[in-house]
Each structure stands twice: as C-alpha cells, then as structure tokens.
C-alpha cells in the first residue's frame with residue numbers, strides 16, 4: 001500500500017501544495033499559478049486539486065495532510081510581542097487579533113472544513129502540523145544527497161524562530177538552537193526592501209540586484225545602530241528603529257533620520273546613488289552575518305555538508321560567497337527555500353520524522369526535479385490554439401530546436417513553454433523567455449518591452465553544464481540559479497570611463513563581457529547549468545544555439561511580466577505573448593510568430 005502525504009503552506013504569502021508518494025515528491029505547485037494572483041496567500045484549493053489529479057487519486061487516498069506551521073505557537077508569539085511592548089503597537093494588535101481568532105488560531109477547523117469540500121468523509125485525524133523551521137529544514141535536508149549535514153534556516157519569522165540550526169543525520173533531523181523573533185535577519189533585509197520602496201516579500205530580489213551599483217558606505221552605521229553582530233554570527237536588532245513588532249510598517253522615523261532620507265516612493269522610477277549605496281550596505285551586512293554563522297557552525301560541529309533553507313537562502317549573492325568561503329565542502333540550497341517550499345518540507349518531515357521512514361539517499365550528482373507542475377500535451381495545445389484561431393505550425397523536435405535557435409541568434413525574443421511547470425520562484429526552461437545574451441541591447445529590451453520592470457535588473461544565463469567552466473568561475477553544478485558566479489576574465493571586455501562619475505543608467509549601458517545581457521555590473525551572473533539528463537529539450541535547444549553561434553548560453557528569464565505570476569497554461573502563455581514584445585512563442589511542438597497573429601483575435605487574448 002502506498003502512503004500519500006499532502007503538504008500545505010498557506011495563509012501568509014505564496015501558498016502551495018505538494019504531494020508525496022512513499023516519500024517521493026510527485027507533484028507540487030503554488031496557488032498563484034492557478035489563481036493568477038502573485039504570491040496568493042489563500043488556501044491552495046487549486047494546487048491541491050492539481051496534485052491529486054496528477055497522481056490520479058482523491059483526497060480520500062491521502063493518508064496525512066500536513067500544515068507547515070504551528071499556529072498556536074505563532075499566536076503565543078503575537079501575544080507575547082504585544083505584552084512586552086504594550087502600550088506600543090495597540091493599533092496593530094487590534095487589527096491582528098480578530099484575524100487570528102477568526103482565521104489562524106482555529107486553523108485546524110478551517111483546514112478540516114476546506115478539506116471536507118474535497119470529500120465529505122475526510123477525517124480530521126489525518127491533519128498534522130509541523131513546526132515552521134522544521135518544515136524549512138526538512139525541505140532542504142531530506143532533498144539533499146547528504147547523510148549528515150548542518151541545516152541553517154534563515155527567514156523572516158516562523159512561530160518564534162527567525163534563524164535556526166538543525167543537525168540532520170540519516171532520517172533524524174533535530175533543531176539544536178535558534179535565534180528568536182524579533183531578532184531576524186530576514187526582517188532586517190525586508191525592512192531595507194521597504195525603505196527602498198520595494199514590496200516586502202517580493203522586492204528583496206530587486207534590492208539584491210541594485211546592490212552592485214552602490215558602495216557599502218553605510219555598513220558601519222547599520223552595525224552601530226541597527227544590528228549588533230556577535231563574533232559567532234548571532235545577532236540582536238535594535239528595535240528602536242523598526243516598527244514591524246508593534247506597528248504596521250517595517251521602519252520608523254528614527255530609521256529615516258539615521259540615513260537622512262525618508263522611505264523611497266515606490267512609484268517613482270528614479271534610483272539615486274544613495275539607494276544603491278543603501279542596498280550595497282545591507283547586502284554586505286547580510287553576507288557578514290551568514291559568513292560568521294556558517295564559519296562558526298563548521299568549526300563547532302565539524303560536519304562538511306551545509307544545507308540552507310528559509311527565504312534568506314534565495315539570496316544567491318550571499319550563497320555564492322558561502323561557496324567561495326570554503327567552510328563547507330558541499331552546500332545544498334533547497335531549490336524553493338521560501339515558504340512555498342515548506343509545503344514539500346512539512347510533508348517530508350512527516351514522512352521521515354513522524355512516520356519514521358528511512359531515507360533513500362541519492363547520488364551527489366542527482367538533483368531533484370523542480371518540474372513538478374502541470375503539463376499539456378500537443379493535442380491539448382493545438383485544440384486551444386485552433387479554438388482561438390491562432391496561426392501556428394507544428395514541428396518535429398529537431399526542426400523546433402533549429403528554428404528557435406536560429407531566431408534567437410537573429411535577435412528574436414522567444415517564449416519557451418515545455419513540459420511540466422517549475423515549482424518555486426525560478427523558471428528553469430519550461431516556462432521561460434529566452435534571448436541571445438551576446439546582444440548589447442537585450443537587457444534593456446527585455447526589461448522594458450517584455451517584462452515591464454526596472455531597467456537595472458539583471459538577467460540570468462543558462463549554460464550547457466559541460467561548458468560552464470569555459471565561461472564562469474564555477475566548479476560544480478548550479479541547476480536552480482541559486483548561486484552567483486563570476487564571468488571568466490577571458491570573456492570580459494575592458495570598460496572605459498571614470499566609474500565614479502557615471503550614473504546607474506550610464507553604467508548599465510557599458511558592455512562588460514561577451515555576454516552583456518547576463519553580466520551584472522560586477523561581472524557576476526546568477527548561473528543555471530543545464531544537464532541533458534535534467535531537461536533534454538532545453539539542453540538540445542541551447543546546443544543548437546551553440547552550434548550556430550559558438551555561444552552555449554542563453555538569457556533565461558521567467559515567462560511573466562512585472563507583478564504577475566509565471567504562466568501556467570497555454571492560454572496564460574498566449575496572453576503574455578500577445579501583450580508583450582515577444583517575437584515568437586513555442587508551446588510544446590507548436591511554433592507561433594507574432595507577425596502571423598491577428599492582433600485582435602479573439603478579443604480576450606489581447607490587452
């Protein structure tokens with residue numbers, strides 16, 4: 001008899017569902033992909049529907065449903081934070097309290113009610129809860145190929161923990177120590193995200209992208225006034241400058257006064273050197289904390305493997321620094337380390353810890369697939385394309401690779417929609433927008449005409465795994481774009497002009513390498529290495545591009561526009577194709593050229 005476990009992450013941000021069958025992840029998806037609401041926090045009904053349908057089972061066949069957090073403990077934190085700060089924060093308490101009472105405190109009842117909608121005989125006894133940081137840690141450790149590892153989880157906050165250290169050994173995983181709310185590295189980074197006018201829980205990537213344009217001139221100020229970092233990397237925040245505990249904002253007036261400017265207006269597109277300097281400074285402080293923590297953990301436990309999880313593990317610049325630091329021989333970052341990935345983590349925790357099931361250790365070169373979402377057959381795609389009257393042709397695989405590679409080499413921007421949708425924040429070649437990285441205009445064109453987002457944001461390269469070290473300083477696989485690497489000197493171009501006197505916009509226009517569209521101002525790149533085994537079609541396409549151009553690299557950015565989730569269905573993809581500057585879209589074996597489409601056909605598919 002197979003054992004099915006359904007993991008659920010919901011009600012905070014980026015809800016998701018994951019289905020395990022005998023400990024293996026069969027399917028997983030974020031609710032935003034179906035609801036089309038970015039980071040949708042609602043109960044993931046549609047994701048659950050999908051994972052059950054994928055496994056061809058009903059909720060009745062599911063043995064356990066695991067929620068990724070313990071709501072009673074979180075509530076205790078809320079009350080305790082209020083009491084220790086009273087009467088400050090009464091306003092936020094008044095807002096939070098009824099919401100908690102109504103929604104989260106009685107979560108078991110709510111979950112039960114929602115699951116009854118799938119099956120009126122669903123048993124409440126099947127519902128389990130996993131601690132938040134244990135869910136994160138389990139997601140990382142149990143998906144790694146390490147028998148033994150230190151697991152460092154760093155996020156905004158779980159129930160109480162904001163940073164935790166667990167030791168994984170075989171099937172056992174135990175949290176050894178933690179730093180507790182309100183002292184949180186994730187919240188500190190988010191406070192700066194807020195200060196720079198970006199949306200918290202979404203804009204942290206933008207802050208990281210802006211950082212290389214600045215100088216870290218505020219590091220001392222941050223360390224003197226905002227965060228007290230001990231020599232072992234543990235830290236305490238000075239809450240005088242933050243409002244996240246008691247108020248409804250991340251930072252306060254004192255914070256503004258400290259840096260001499262008020263919170264940046266997110267609507268304004270102007271970034272001054274000041275903003276870049278702020279971004280550079282908090283990035284350096286974050287890296288310093290993570291480096292101190294990991295160096296000390298390596299010394300203390302003498303374990304050579306490190307697993308990372310929690311939202312802060314999405315900081316691929318910091319991850320790259322940890323790799324270079326060499327305190328650990330191996331570093332594994334859960335490919336979806338944020339809260340959505342905790343849906344996989346809590347299910348894995350239930351399987352190995354609560355059900356005491358052994359691990360099936362993978363080989364070191366075996367990377368778990370992130371292609372865990374829905375897929376669409378050629379028949380389904382052509383049915384859809386015929387129904388809307390689009391113009392397309394169907395090609396065999398080889399012809400498809402040649403035509404697409406040729407178009408890319410000629411400067412076209414291509415939507416590439418294949419197989420199962422990716423789980424997590426990154427598109428890894430199945431819901432991707434692709435372009436020629438050698439083209440000097442491509443970064444600006446992609447940012448402004450396709451993604452409708454800030455011009456400074458860098459794009460990531462995908463490179464044939466077997467040629468990665470000919471272009472980047474890289475000595476291992478990076479299949480999920482979670483590590484920043486440096487472009488090799490031989491591929492760089494000399495940059496002229498006094499850098500100090502240039503604006504961010506001027507610096508952006510300078511060509512720094514033979515692949516300018518994916519080379520950041522400091523020669524860094526968020527590399528994805530692609531092995532044939534992991535995605536044969538994507539690998540073949542890049543190989544064809546390499547044959548034509550001698551460049552085994554493409555720009556790979558997710559198929560979405562600013563503020564929208566990555567596309568899920570052929571219909572989502574077609575809408576995006578028709579409302580952006582994409583030249584071509586390939587959906588399974590169908591190739592569509594923009595010039596052949598009737599622009600207003602049908603009306604709901606044009607913007």
Ligand SMILES: [Fe+2]
Pocket residue numbers: 132136155156157158310311338339
């Ligand atoms: Fe978290």
